[in-house]
Amino acid sequence: MHKFIFLVGAISSLLFLSCNKAPATISASTDFSTLEQSVITDFTNNIALNAYLQLSVNATQLNTALLNLSNNSTDANLLAAQTAWKNMRAVWEQSESHLFGPVEDNDYDPNMDTWPTDYVQMDSVLSSNNALTVQDIQGFTLSLRGFHPIEYIIFGEHGSRTAAELNSRQKTYMISLSADINTSCNDLYLSWASAPVNFAQQVITAGNGSTKYAKRQELLLAITEGMAGICEEVGEGKIQEPFDARNPAIVESPYSGNSTADFKNNIIGISNVYMGLNGGKGLKDLVAAKNKSLDNTIQAQITAAINSFDNITLPFEEAILNQRVQVQQTMDALAILKETIETQLRPFIVQYITD
Amino acid sequence: MKKWRVIIGLVLVVAVFIRCNKVSVFAESGYDNRLSGGIATVFDETSKAFSHVIEGLTARDAAVHQTGDKAFEQTFVTAPAPVNSGLGPVFNNVSCISCHHNDGKGTPTAGFITSSLLFRISIAGTDAHGGPMPAEGFGGQLQDLAIFGRQPEVKVNISYTNLPFTYPDGNQVVLRQPAYQVTNAYRLLPAGYMISPRLAPPVFGLGLLENIPEATLLAFTDINDANGDGISGKANYVFNAHTNSMQIGRFGLKANTADILTQAAGAYQQDMGITNYVFKQESSYSQLQHDGLSDDPELADSLLNAVAFYIKTLAVPARRNVTDAGIKKGEYLFQQINCTGCHIATIQTGVNIGLPQISNQRIHPYTDLLLHDMGEGLADNRPDYLATGSEWRTAPLWGIGLFEKTNGIPFYLHDGRARTIEEAILWHGGEATAAKEQFINLSQADRNCLINFIKSL
Numbered sequence: 001m002h003k004f005i006f007l008v009g010a011i012s013s014l015l016f017l018s019c020n021k022a023p024a025t026i027s028a029s030t031d032f033s034t035l036e037q038s039v040i041t042d043f044t045n046n047i048a049l050n051a052y053l054q055l056s057v058n059a060t061q062l063n064t065a066l067l068n069l070s071n072n073s074t075d076a077n078l079l080a081a082q083t084a085w086k087n088m089r090a091v092w093e094q095s096e097s098h099l100f101g102p103v104e105d106n107d108y109d110p111n112m113d114t115w116p117t118d119y120v121q122m123d124s125v126l127s128s129n130n131a132l133t134v135q136d137i138q139g140f141t142l143s144l145r146g147f148h149p150i151e152y153i154i155f156g157e158h159g160s161r162t163a164a165e166l167n168s169r170q171k172t173y174m175i176s177l178s179a180d181i182n183t184s185c186n187d188l189y190l191s192w193a194s195a196p197v198n199f200a201q202q203v204i205t206a207g208n209g210s211t212k213y214a215k216r217q218e219l220l221l222a223i224t225e226g227m228a229g230i231c232e233e234v235g236e237g238k239i240q241e242p243f244d245a246r247n248p249a250i251v252e253s254p255y256s257g258n259s260t261a262d263f264k265n266n267i268i269g270i271s272n273v274y275m276g277l278n279g280g281k282g283l284k285d286l287v288a289a290k291n292k293s294l295d296n297t298i299q300a301q302i303t304a305a306i307n308s309f310d311n312i313t314l315p316f317e318e319a320i321l322n323q324r325v326q327v328q329q330t331m332d333a334l335a336i337l338k339e340t341i342e343t344q345l346r347p348f349i350v351q352y353i354t355d
Numbered sequence: 356m357k358k359w360r361v362i363i364g365l366v367l368v369v370a371v372f373i374r375c376n377k378v379s380v381f382a383e384s385g386y387d388n389r390l391s392g393g394i395a396t397v398f399d400e401t402s403k404a405f406s407h408v409i410e411g412l413t414a415r416d417a418a419v420h421q422t423g424d425k426a427f428e429q430t431f432v433t434a435p436a437p438v439n440s441g442l443g444p445v446f447n448n449v450s451c452i453s454c455h456h457n458d459g460k461g462t463p464t465a466g467f468i469t470s471s472l473l474f475r476i477s478i479a480g481t482d483a484h485g486g487p488m489p490a491e492g493f494g495g496q497l498q499d500l501a502i503f504g505r506q507p508e509v510k511v512n513i514s515y516t517n518l519p520f521t522y523p524d525g526n527q528v529v530l531r532q533p534a535y536q537v538t539n540a541y542r543l544l545p546a547g548y549m550i551s552p553r554l555a556p557p558v559f560g561l562g563l564l565e566n567i568p569e570a571t572l573l574a575f576t577d578i579n580d581a582n583g584d585g586i587s588g589k590a591n592y593v594f595n596a597h598t599n600s601m602q603i604g605r606f607g608l609k610a611n612t613a614d615i616l617t618q619a620a621g622a623y624q625q626d627m628g629i630t631n632y633v634f635k636q637e638s639s640y641s642q643l644q645h646d647g648l649s650d651d652p653e654l655a656d657s658l659l660n661a662v663a664f665y666i667k668t669l670a671v672p673a674r675r676n677v678t679d680a681g682i683k684k685g686e687y688l689f690q691q692i693n694c695t696g697c698h699i700a701t702i703q704t705g706v707n708i709g710l711p712q713i714s715n716q717r718i719h720p721y722t723d724l725l726l727h728d729m730g731e732g733l734a735d736n737r738p739d740y741l742a743t744g745s746e747w748r749t750a751p752l753w754g755i756g757l758f759e760k761t762n763g764i765p766f767y768l769h770d771g772r773a774r775t776i777e778e779a780i781l782w783h784g785g786e787a788t789a790a791k792e793q794f795i796n797l798s799q800a801d802r803n804c805l806i807n808f809i810k811s812l
Contacts, residue, residue, distance in 0.1 A: 100402055105763025107469045110430075110453065116439060118432035124503045141442075141500065142449055142468050143432050212759075222401040229403065237425055249437040 035285055036216055036353060042280030043098075043223065044203045047272055051095040052189040058088040059185040062150075063178040069154070069163065070171040078163040081154050086258055089147065093262045096233075097269025098226045101199045101212075102191035110142050111184055115252045117152055118143035125173070132172045137180045148253070150177050155255035207355045217353040223283070224349055227270045228341040231305075234266045235334030239320075243327055248317035259316035264309040267334070271302050287345070290352050294344055301340055305333040386717065391753045391812065392560055392671025393704070393716030402760045404672040405458040405559040409712045412668060416710075423665025426658045427451040427458075431627050433502045434650050441653030443628040444505045444637070444644045445498035447473045451619075451662070454555035454626065458669060459754070459761035461555045463533075463771025465511045466499040471555040472771060473497070473626065474511055474535070477737060478545050484594035484601065486611070486740055490545045494638055496625045497537070497550070505644045510539040511550075515772070520781055522795055530781060532732075533772050541643065549737035549744075552770040553608050557754055557761075561606065561615050562667035562713045564720060564751065568705040569603050575699060575723040586696040586786045588725040591748070593740045596620075597633045605724050608769040609739040610748040616663040623654055631659045668710070671718070672754050676811050685808025688801055692793035697749040697786070699723045721752035721812060730784020733768070745785060756810035776809050777802070 065084040069077040092113065095103070103109055121144055130136055137145055153174045155161050191197040199212075206213035213219040238259075242251045253259045276282025288295040311326040312319045319327050390396045395409040408420050430450045431442035447470070448454050454461050454471040461471020474497040477487035489495045493508055501507040515531040522528075535550060572590055580587045591604035595613040597620065604610035612618045620633035628638055630651040639645045676682050689695060698721040707714040726746040736744035747769060755776070758765035766774065773779035783791045794802060 102763075104402060104457075110468070114430050114449075116430065116432055116436070118442070119436060120433035121503045124433075128504065130503075140503070142453075143430055144503070218400060221399070225399070225401045225403050236421060241425060247438075 032286075032289060032352075033355075035281065035289060036220075036355075038281040039276075039283060039286055040206055040216065040219060041204055042276055042282070043273065044200050046277040046280040048095075048098055048101075048203070049189075049192055049200055050277065051091060051098075052185070052192050054091045055088070055095060056182075056185040056189045058084070058091055059178070059182040062088050063175070063182050066150075066154075066171075066174050066178050069166070070175055073163040073166055073171075075163045078154065078161065078166075082256065085147070085150060085154060086256065086261070089253070089256075089258060089262060090265050092147070093265035094269035094272060096266055097230045097273050098223060099229065100222050100226050101203070102197060103188060106188075106191070108184055108188050112146040112181055113148075114142040114146055115148055116143065116250070117148050122149060122152070126169045132169070132176050134176050134179045134183070137173075137176045145177065145180060147181070150174050150181075151253060151255045151258075155257075157255065159255060159257050215353075216355045217349060220283070220286075220349045220353050221346065223273060224341060224346050227273060228338050228346075230266050230270060231334050231338035231341065234263050235331050235338065238263060239327060239331055239334075242317075243320045243324070243331070246321060248320065251317045251320070254317055257315045260309055260312050260319070263316075263330075264306060267302070267305050267309075267337075270337070271306060274298060274302060283345075286352070287348060291348060294348060298337075298340055298345060301333070301337045305330070305337050308333045388719070389673040389675075389677050390717075391674055391719045392563055393718050395560070395563060395670050395712045395716060395718075396673045397670035398673045400672065400675060400757060400760065402457055404757045405557055405669065405754060405761055407670045407672075409562075409668050409670040411712055412710075416664070416668070419661050419664050420668045422658070423661035423663070426662050427455075427665055431629055434646065434648055434653065441629050441650060443498075443500075443502040443639075444646045445501045445508055445639050445642075446628040447496075447498055447500060447626045449627065451622065455558050456555075457761040458559055459557040460758060460766060460771070461762065462764075463513070463552075463554050463766050465513060465552075466507070468500070472513075473553055473555075474499075474537075475551040475553060475737065475739075477549055479547055479549075481738075485592075486594055487738065490548050492542050492642055493544070493548075494625075494642075496638065498625075498628070498638060501644060506541040507539070508541050508644075509537050509544075512536040512538060522799070524799055526799055528777060528781060530778055531772055531774070533770055549735075551609075551735035551737040551739070554766065554769060554771040556608065556750070558666045559669035560671040560718075560720065560751065560753060561669070562710065563671065563704050563716060563718050564605055564722075564724065565615055565667065566704040566707050566710075566713045566716075567605075567702055567724070571702060571705075572603060572605075572724055575725055584693060584696055585789050586693070586727065588697065588723055588727060588786075589741060589746070590724075591726055591739075591741045604740065604748075608748060608750075609742040609746065610724060610726055611739045611742065615666050616659070619663045619666060620659055623659065629653050632656045633659070667713075672757055674719075674811050675756070679807075679811070681804045682808050682811045684801070685804035685806070685811075688797065688805045689808055692797075692805075693790050694794075694805075695721075696790065697723055697725070697727055698752055699749075719753060719812075722749040725749060727787070728785035729787060732782055732784050735769075752809060752812050754812065756812050776806050780806075 062084040065081040069081045153170050192199045202210045202212040203219060206219035207216035238252055251259050253262050274283045284295055308330040312323055314323050397407040399407060428450060429439050431439045433442050434440040442449060462469060463472045464470040465472045475495055476490045476493050476497050477495060478490050480488040482488055487495060497509050499507045499509055499511055514534050518530040518532055520528045520530055576588045576590055578587050578589050591610040592601050593604040593611050593613055595602045595617050597617045602613035604613055606612040606618045617633060620631050623629040623631050624634035625638050630637055631654040632652050635651055637645055700719050700721055702718055704713060704716045704718060726742045726748055728745050729747050734745035738744055767779040768782060773782060780794055
């Protein structure tokens with residue numbers, strides 16, 4: 001009888017051992033490694049390259065719309081130019097959720113998106129004899145280049161511009177400004193898409209021959225850092241500074257009334273990176289594979305942050321004075337999201353991306 | 356008898372406790388040598404590695420840090436303006452972050468908005484405090500940009516000559532030697548003017564460096580080279596416009612600034628044309644380009660203080676790969692060939708009751724903050740207080756391995772001429788000649804170990 005029990009015990013042990021067979025473990029880690037590569041590849045193609053390509057297309061459309069406005073200064077053409085500007089801003093602001101690589105290293109950001117407006121110098125420039133060629137613009141200081149001087153010209157104070165008000169100097173200036181942006185956006189796209197920089201290749205081969213990212217973990221931490229960074233910039237900078245100071249004069253993008261849309265697009269950018277775009281994998285796939293609860297938390301917090309902007313119904317310059325509760329709620333939602341990214345998502349990457 | 360037992364028992368207990376308490380030095384191996392900044396260390400190796408606040412500040416201090424962080428990034432515009440008013444009229448850049456890319460170094464070009472290189476200027480002689488004699492019409496620094504309608508003081512053209520270098524083992528490296536040509540001066544430059552290029556240095560960890568006791572730094576000095584190792588080491592003593600006194604210099608590439616506040620105040624006024632409570636007059640005061648506005652100081656006192664506090668409370672990035680055998684060998688070689696004669700690995704900061712995170716910390720800055728003769732190859736031939744034309748302050752090496760991350764393309768040395776750490780080592784001369792010669796004579800594998808060690812900092 002004892003022998004029998006021993007035999008049963010031995011067979012059961014063998015069964016358990018076979019359940020725990022090594023190949024299953026290897027297969028799981030191989031799958032996760034494949035998933036890591038998919039997330040990186042899809043980030044590169046669907047998020048980064050796609051954003052910079054779209055930005056380049058939108059820059060050309062803005063330039064065309066401004067040329068049309070210059071040649072035929074109707075209010076319809078002004079509206080078309082304003083729409084083109086806003087379309088471009090949406091793509092740009094979303095791309096700010098992954099502000100690393102050439103856009104950071106080669107100062108594309110300050111070249112295109114410096115704030116505040118330098119009214120004194122702008123007036124000097126417009127009343128001067130400067131030819132305002134693209135080369136002239138590229139020699140100007142940062143606050144005389146990029147999106148915001150164009151915004152000032154085509155929207156005017158509080159969006160009050162009419163087509164008839166535009167003078168020839170403003171027209172020349174805005175066209176050269178947009179041509180300058182066009183050049184920057186093309187260069188930015190090419191720095192990702194082709195030699196000599198080919199940054200897309202550097203990203204895709206992270207941990208596998210990339211000279212920029214020796215490990216996948218480094219890249220994924222850079223992506224995470226970008227998400228936390230934009231949360232902070234929006235929540236603790238762009239929103240909080242004018243909110244604390246109760247000062248509408250320091251709100252970014254005030255002429256177009258586009259501030260809240262800008263901020264929301266920044267956070268939609270985080271969603272793009274986390275969730276993935278166009279059916280591709282996102283960081284969520286990595287997180288969900290190991291910690292579904294954390295994935296649920298992050299998804300819920302991203303959604304809450306994005307939706308919170310919809311409660312700000314007044315123009316942002318007014319909201320900081322008259323919708324302070326709603327603005328505060330948005331700041332709170334962003335602070336919570338940033339905290340989760342820094343204290344949970346980041347450690348997750350360190351723990352599980354172990355190449 | 357019982358009494359004796361009790362007494363003996365007590366003596367034994369006391370003796371044992373005294374013995375337990377005897378260890379006076381914590382074993383070297385007990386420290387985590389990734390903690391370059393002691394408790395003020397941060398674990399991040401991305402492009403934002405230099406931009407983190409040290410952990411554990413009080414809520415109030417964290418808020419001041421954050422205010423300073425935002426101010427550090429603000430772009431200034433021409434006065435009068437509703438925000439950030441007062442740029443120029445002549446300047447080198449428009450914000451702190453424009454030069455200190457990601458709180459680190461920048462690009463060694465001059466006269467562009469993406470540039471991080473500026474030039475000091477002076478003529479023979481000294482000013483009232485023993486500092487460089489300003490050049491009339493230019494002051495102590497060349498502002499190579501100006502607001503629209505004004506003329507920059509100069510334009511500086513930079514060119515490089517390739518200098519091939521061959522190791523005894525036949526390997527070759529091409530160094531590049533810069534040459535600077537000052538053109539388009541808005542007025543005649545004075546005869547015999549001297550210029551000195553300065554690439555914006557990283558700004559993290561400076562609170563810790565500021566908190567090293569002066570006596571510790573002086574203990575590193577060896578002006579007459581009494582120990583005969585070819586390395587002297589001299590403290591600079593400089594005028595502090597904030598405290599109105601002479602103090603030991605710690606900051607600036609020639610240790611010509613005493614503290615963080617004065618460094619930041621000077622950068623606002625000289626680099627951006629933003630007057631403040633330390634430097635109340637425009638850099639262009641009494642010059643043709645002066646704006647004539649009575650809006651000084653252009654920077655709120657609290658913002659200058661917040662920016663200085665921000666810099667003071669930026670954490671030091673942790674070392675990486677410290678257990679790697681090759682890197683450990685590199686560390687050994689670094690000591691063996693006496694790089695540590697100047698790049699001192701471990702220093703204890705002083706007590707600072709206001710900021711426990713930088714107080715009494717065991718840090719690894721790899722600097723002595725002293726002046727050393729670096730030889731003709733690196734000389735700017737322009738004295739700066741006690742620094743001669745060939746002396747430079749030992750650059751802190753912590754974080755140097757992350758320049759590739761924070762800057763995209765890394766540049767090294769005071770003028771960014773070196774594109775790799777290897778090039779930077781090969782430019783060493785003067786007091787560092789013996790160490791450099793030993794480096795050159797190492798095998799290529801050992802040289803790589805040493806370089807990889809430096810990259811791990």
